[in-house]
Amino acid sequence: MTEATANTQDVILDIKNLKVNFYTYEGVVKALDGIDLSIYKGESFGLVGETGCGKSVTVRSVMRLIEEPGKIVEGEIFYKGNDVLKLKEKEIRKLRGAKMTMIFQDPMTFLNPVIQIGEQVSEMFLIHQKIQKDILDNKKKLSKYLKEKVVEIFDLVKLPDAAELFKRYPHELSGGMRQRVLIAMSIAADPDIIIADEATTALDVTIQAQILNLLNKLKKDLGRTLIFVTHNLGIVAEMCDRVAVLYGGQIAEVAETKALFVDPIHPYTQGLLRSIPLLHKPKDLLDSIDGVVPNLVNPPSGCRFHPRCPLKEDICAQERPKLVKVLPEHWVHCHVKQREYEGKV
Amino acid sequence: MSTSENQSQSDISPETDSDAENILSVRNLVKFFPITSGILSRVVGHVHAVDDVTFDIPRGKTIGVVGESGCGKTTLGRTILRLSEPTSGEIYFEGENIAQMSLRRFRRVRREMQIVFQDPYASLNPRMMVKNILREPMLVHKTMRKRQINNYILRVMREVGLDLEHLNRFPHEFSGGQRQRVCIARALVLNPHFVVLDEPTASVDVSVQARVLNLLKRLQQLRNLTYMFISHDLSVVTHMSDVVMVMYLGKILEIGPKRIFTLKSAEVHPYTLALGSALPIPDPLYEKKQIILRGDVPNPANPPPGCRFHTRCPEARQICAEKVPELKKTEASHYISCHFRE
Numbered sequence: 001m002t003e004a005t006a007n008t009q010d011v012i013l014d015i016k017n018l019k020v021n022f023y024t025y026e027g028v029v030k031a032l033d034g035i036d037l038s039i040y041k042g043e044s045f046g047l048v049g050e051t052g053c054g055k056s057v058t059v060r061s062v063m064r065l066i067e068e069p070g071k072i073v074e075g076e077i078f079y080k081g082n083d084v085l086k087l088k089e090k091e092i093r094k095l096r097g098a099k100m101t102m103i104f105q106d107p108m109t110f111l112n113p114v115i116q117i118g119e120q121v122s123e124m125f126l127i128h129q130k131i132q133k134d135i136l137d138n139k140k141k142l143s144k145y146l147k148e149k150v151v152e153i154f155d156l157v158k159l160p161d162a163a164e165l166f167k168r169y170p171h172e173l174s175g176g177m178r179q180r181v182l183i184a185m186s187i188a189a190d191p192d193i194i195i196a197d198e199a200t201t202a203l204d205v206t207i208q209a210q211i212l213n214l215l216n217k218l219k220k221d222l223g224r225t226l227i228f229v230t231h232n233l234g235i236v237a238e239m240c241d242r243v244a245v246l247y248g249g250q251i252a253e254v255a256e257t258k259a260l261f262v263d264p265i266h267p268y269t270q271g272l273l274r275s276i277p278l279l280h281k282p283k284d285l286l287d288s289i290d291g292v293v294p295n296l297v298n299p300p301s302g303c304r305f306h307p308r309c310p311l312k313e314d315i316c317a318q319e320r321p322k323l324v325k326v327l328p329e330h331w332v333h334c335h336v337k338q339r340e341y342e343g344k345v
Numbered sequence: 346m347s348t349s350e351n352q353s354q355s356d357i358s359p360e361t362d363s364d365a366e367n368i369l370s371v372r373n374l375v376k377f378f379p380i381t382s383g384i385l386s387r388v389v390g391h392v393h394a395v396d397d398v399t400f401d402i403p404r405g406k407t408i409g410v411v412g413e414s415g416c417g418k419t420t421l422g423r424t425i426l427r428l429s430e431p432t433s434g435e436i437y438f439e440g441e442n443i444a445q446m447s448l449r450r451f452r453r454v455r456r457e458m459q460i461v462f463q464d465p466y467a468s469l470n471p472r473m474m475v476k477n478i479l480r481e482p483m484l485v486h487k488t489m490r491k492r493q494i495n496n497y498i499l500r501v502m503r504e505v506g507l508d509l510e511h512l513n514r515f516p517h518e519f520s521g522g523q524r525q526r527v528c529i530a531r532a533l534v535l536n537p538h539f540v541v542l543d544e545p546t547a548s549v550d551v552s553v554q555a556r557v558l559n560l561l562k563r564l565q566q567l568r569n570l571t572y573m574f575i576s577h578d579l580s581v582v583t584h585m586s587d588v589v590m591v592m593y594l595g596k597i598l599e600i601g602p603k604r605i606f607t608l609k610s611a612e613v614h615p616y617t618l619a620l621g622s623a624l625p626i627p628d629p630l631y632e633k634k635q636i637i638l639r640g641d642v643p644n645p646a647n648p649p650p651g652c653r654f655h656t657r658c659p660e661a662r663q664i665c666a667e668k669v670p671e672l673k674k675t676e677a678s679h680y681i682s683c684h685f686r687e
Contacts, residue, residue: 050550174641204413204577206638206657209623213637231550234625258629275555277584279624280607280631285562286584288555292520 010041011078012192012225013062018075020057020066027297031057031070033249033304036323039193044219044226046240046257048233050272052293053246055229059195061085063100064092079193098128101186105198107178111170118166121153121185122146128189149188157184157214176207180214187218194218197229212239233276237261242329245269248294248304251323254331265332265341268305303334311336367437368404368539368571369425373397374434374444376417376424380646392646394420396595398434399672402539402588407565407572409586409603411579411620415645417595418575422541425573426458427451438539456486459532463544465524469516475527476512482535498534504567505530506560522553526560533564541573546581558585579606579624588678591617594645594653597672601679610634614681616654652684660685 015037022029032054039045047055060066062077064084077084079100084092104110112120125131125146135141147166154162157180170178179199186194196215200208216239219226228239236243237257244254245266253266264270274287291308294300300307306316315335323333326341375398377391394417402408410418423429425436427443436444443454462468469478479498483489489497499509505526516524525545532540542561546554558581565572574585582589583603591599591614599605599614606621613621622636638657643649649656655665664684672682 050552176641204642205579205620205623206413207641208625209635209637212625213635232625233551233627237627237629238625261627261629272552273627275552276627277555277558277580278628279580279583279621279626280628282584282603285559286555288559289552292522292553293550 011038012041012080013037013039014076014078015039015058015062016076016078018058018061018077019073020054020061021071021073023069023071024297029296030299031249031296032061033299034320035075035246035249035251037244037251037254039225039227040242041192042223042225043241044228044239046228046230046236046243047246048230048236048243049246050231050293052248052296054249055231055246056197057249058246059102059197059227059229063096063102063195065096065102097124097191098189099191100193100195101189101191102195102197103179103182103186103199105201107175107182108170110182111178113170115169116166117168117170117173117181118147118150121150121181121188124185124188125149150184153184153188156187156218157181159184174207175203176210179203179207179211183211183214183218187222187224190222191224193225193227195227195229198231199228200235201230201232215239233261233273245272248299249296250304250320250333251331252305252333254323255327256329259327259330265326265330265337266334267309267311267337271308271310366404367401368439369402369573370435370437371401371425372399372435372437374399374421374424374436375432376420376429377432390646393417393595393648394645395424396648398595398597400590400597400600402571402573404538404571405565405569406587407574407585409582409589410573410575410592411577411582411589412592413577413642415594415642416592417645418577418592419543421592422460422543422573422575426455426460426541428460452486456482456488456535457537458539458541459535459537460541460543461525461528461532461545463547465521465528465548466516468528469524469531471516474513474515475507478516478527479531479534482531486535488535501530501534504533504564506556520553521549522557525549525557529557529560529564533568536568537570539571539573541575543575544577545574547576547578554581561585579620591620594643594648596653597680597682598654599679599681600672601681605679611686612675612679614654614683614686615658615660619659652682 015035018032018035020032022031035058047058049055061072062084066072072085135145150166151162154165159165159177159180200211203211215226228235230236240257242256243260245252247268252268253260260269264273271289275289277286289308294304302317302320306312313336321333321335323331324338325345326332326338327344332338374395376395378394379388380390380392381387382389398421410421412418424431431444434444435442438454438458443451476498480494483494507526546557549557564570574582576582583606586603589601589603589605590597593616599617605613605617610618619636619638622634640657643656651666651668652670655661658665670682670684672680675681675686
């Protein structure tokens with residue numbers, strides 16, 4: 001927590017008014033409706049929300065991985081002062097995988113099933129790292145060099161028997177080991193930003209704990225910026241310095257983790273936190289949020305949460321609230337709460 | 346709320362505290378799946394999905410079954426309902442051994458026991474309207490005259506929170522939460538006494554999950570149902586259950602009160618402790634001890650000898666690899682299968 005506040009000035013990723021649409025048969029899905037986010041260097045940042053809230057679309061936009069029928073229609077994403085969205089495809093490929101990497105939910109889909117693990121990881125070094133010319137020209141030397149590098153990185157992600165693993169195929173590994181291979185690939189090129197998109201969702205709790213532990217250690221040792229995309233509030237509470245809660249393609253609230261969990265301000269965050277069963281604080285019935293997640297082809301006007309909001313006023317349907325700082329390091333996207341907290345910053 | 350909490354914690358009786366009536370008693374239940382290979386489909390081994398399991402479920406209570414993937418929790422639920430036939434062992438449902446009963450006779454029993462599956466979309470016929478989905482079980486089992494069926498369906502629909510207008514819709518027209526309500530309604534139309542809930546909220550979001558869980562609790566009170574709640578989500582199981590059963594590689598490692606995941610280390614099985622500590626808690630103020638288990642769950646086709654958990658257990662000693670520990674009572678209604686917990 002203190003780390004994050006110390007780094008306040010150092011913004012590594014700045015997202016401004018990001019809008020993404022998906023053009024489908026049913027109509028235009030307005031997946032992101034003006035996302036504003038600043039992510040600080042060296043922090044671990046969480047993006048949480050329910051299905052369809054736009055958390056994955058946000059990070060995929062950062063990596064420029066939005067594909068047809070999706071399109072980034074507006075906004076800017078600054079990475080180290082450059083707008084990622086204005087880069088040419090050739091230039092973005094130098095960032096992707098080298099400066100920003102992503103770990104996905106299902107490692108099996110992202111590993112090639114017919115290529116040995118070692119070879120797939122070697123590729124990361126071949127593509128993203130400068131290798132001395134004399135090594136590059138000598139096949140024997142090159143394969144020895146790559147193997148050394150791969151074994152080194154396998155050790156870093158705590159994969160056992162690294163040398164023997166080199167020749168294995170993805171299907172021979174367990175889910176947890178595959179995820180470690182993916183993490184190895186993502187840190188191979190020494191990136192600034194590592195994005196974990198539901199990286200542990202498919203794993204069992206004890207394996208998830210191993211992977212989270214590893215990511216935490218890597219973050220501390222390597223000092224990288226970590227972005228967690230997840231629907232699991234527990235992971236956010238344990239792993240992140242700061243959090244953004246998304247709802248229907250809009251940011252509801254951004255705060256330091258402790259503040260968000262202890263004193264949530266946005267009515268959606270409050271509802272969400274009350275609706276999860278807690279292991280250590282049992283209660284008989286859970287609170288829930290009325291209604292359903294909106295269809296983003298025809299999203300509600302104004303604040304997209306207003307049809308389900310217990311504090312709803314007329315203005316909520318008419319005008320979209322801004323994301324306003326109501327407390328130090330605490331931003332809220334809500335007319336009612338902003339009025340309540342006015343002048344407290 | 347707190348009174349019912351205390352009550353449920355004090356008088357739970359998972360096993361043979363004879364004054365409580367057990368709706369279901371499972372004795373030495375085994376379910377092996379053969380592994381075949383070659384063109385002759387020779388049996389080369391067995392997956393030990395459920396391996397010598399014994400427990401009781403008291404009437405009107407919820408028993409939660411937790412464990413990681415491959416621990417046999419789903420197979421256990423399905424075997425109890427004889428959706429897959431048990432390899433050996435006995436299942437007493439309301440006093441009758443249903444494990445060896447002829448299928449013809451078993452059909453009568455089956456309407457007393459129902460199941461709600463994990464994926465509501467896969468378990469509803471996409472070409473059937475909701476009214477037909479709900480009507481079918483009653484027509485099959487002939488529990489009611491045809492004239493009465495429609496009225497009764499409406500009553501059940503109201504109970505699970507669906508509207509009249511939903512009757513003529515197809516499954517794809519519903520949201521995930523509503524679809525799960527249809528599945529719950531379908532399980533209830535036969536007036537069962539016992540319902541297996543197999544990860545009923547694994548495919549819905551948290552705000553929807555809260556409503557489904559609340560609905561299940563309300564229905565339990567209304568109809569005096571007994572639940573077997575299967576899930577890998579420890580906090581959901583803790584929230585729903587009176588008794589929690591922890592499984593690992595086909596064996597029961599522990600049966601205990603719902604708060605076992607927050608008990609002290611000497612009071613619970615080492616695996617239960619590790620599970621509780623591995624779960625990320627959505628509360629930054631909550632402090633817990635972190636135990637990171639080594640390695641993966643072993644292959645259930647070739648489970649380790651002795652205690653199934655010894656390969657990953659931080660407290661394992663020589664005896665653990667040699668001798669299978671028994672499920673022993675450590676205190677009232679608390680059973681642990683470990684050599685070092687008495």
